[in-house]
Amino acid sequence: MAKRFKTGEQEIREAGKRDNLARKICLYILRRLTDISNEDIAGYFEIGYTAVSQAASRLKKEMKKNKGLKKIVHEMEKELLSEE
Numbered sequence: 020m021a022k023r024f025k026t027g028e029q030e031i032r033e034a035g036k037r038d039n040l041a042r043k044i045c046l047y048i049l050r051r052l053t054d055i056s057n058e059d060i061a062g063y064f065e066i067g068y069t070a071v072s073q074a075a076s077r078l079k080k081e082m083k084k085n086k087g088l089k090k091i092v093h094e095m096e097k098e099l100l101s102e103e
Contacts, residue, residue: 050075
């Protein structure tokens with residue numbers, strides 16, 4: 020994720036920046052493609068566990084409105100799944 024967005028892992032994990040697209044996508048993908056618990060994801064990102072589901076839901080809604088964003092997310096999902 021950090022490489023794709025040309026940023027550091029710490030910037031993705033950093034809370035408080037509302038327009039951190041890399042963070043939003045990372046939360047969404049972790050929630051969607053892994054069996055990692057919301058509690059564990061939340062601990063890594065230093066947020067409440069309910070915020071994980073809320074962030075994933077918000078991004079899903081945003082992707083319905085923004086086809087470019089949807090394309091980016093799907094490309095990243097495909098890339099990650101091909102690495103398995």
